[in-house]
Amino acid sequence: MPVNEIERKRQQLIKTALHYGINSTKTIQCSQELDLLLLQEIKELNKETIKENSRNV
Known part of the structure; x- marks a missing residue:
């Protein structure tokens, strides 16, 4: 599995948490x-x- 797929999901997680909240x-x-x-x-x-x-x- 490409590491960039993991990195993309990590970035998505950060953006989602900032927008919707961590919980x-x-x-x-x-x-x-x-x-x-x-x-x-x-x-x-x-x-x-x-x-x-x-x-x-």
Whole structure:
């Protein structure tokens, strides 16, 4: 997943929070979407690390 997708969602979250407030439904939804993107990226990085480690054994 491109890091710029995560950055775009992060910027959207900031703008949404500034416009609607930090506790608004729209802000919370955007935050959850960012969480999912970050989680996907972490999973991909973990997969790559496991592959690299298995090659080095």
